[in-house]
Amino acid sequence: MKLYSYFRSSASYRVRIALNLKGMSYDTVPVHLLKHGGEQLSQMYRTLNSDGLVPTLVEDAAGGQAVLTQSLAILEYLEEIQPAPALLPPDALDRVFVRSIGLSIACDIHPLNNLRVLRYLVHELKIDENAKNAWYRHWCESGLAALEVTLARDGRPGKFCFGDTPTLADCCLVPQIFNAQRLKCDLSAMPTVMGIYQNCQELDAFIKAAPQNQPDAEA
Secondary structure: OEEEEOOOOHHHHHHHHHHHHOOOOOEEEEOOOOHHHOHHHOHHHHOOOOOOOOOEEEEEEOOEEEEEEOHHHHHHHHHHHOOOOOOOOOOHHHHHHHHHHHHHHHHHHHHHHOHHHHHHHHHOOOOOHHHHHHHHHHHHHHHHHHHHHHHHHOOOEOOOOOEOOOOHHHHHHHHHHHHHHHOOOOOOOOHHHHHHHHHHOOOHHHHHHOHHHOOOOOO
16 A cells, blocks of 8 residues: 655645554655645656645556545545554444534634645735735634634534544544644634643554654654
8 A cells, every 4th residue: 555645745644643552554755845836746756646735545456456545535544444453433423423523624624724725825816925924824823723612512522523433524633733833723612622632642643643753754
């Protein structure tokens, strides 16, 4: 199993956490999103992933190789081929709750501060660095603030987003908080979110998946 990944990519980070939680071995193939105009945009990589995005998971399958894209689809695939330890709870309503947290991060927060969006703001709309960072912080802080309300008022979170075992939701939360901290977002009014984040940081699966521990990590 090969994971085409960039050390600071939130979507790649999600998949690394899930693979580690399930104890599945994989080889990392670095794809640098900034060098050489963005290696994800090269013709060679686009033959593998036409979206020009990371991650891409490649696995040997009957009759050849299976090429998997989109981080949440990959997480669902991992859950199907190796159900234990589970990333989703057994009850249908609880699974919806976990998925809704993951989707709120992956679909509502992350896309607005994705690298290609930030590049468009700078190169096409000509906004300056301060305005770009203000855009990032606004959407990240407002999205995480809404998530704080959801988690704080629901009875299902424990040490993690759902109970005391990490799930798909935590796989999505931790990378988003990492990036929020890197861009100096104000997270002071989010004690539930940050408590879960800190609990995740104590687990080997999350530690091993962290950007600074990847083979392509930069100082």
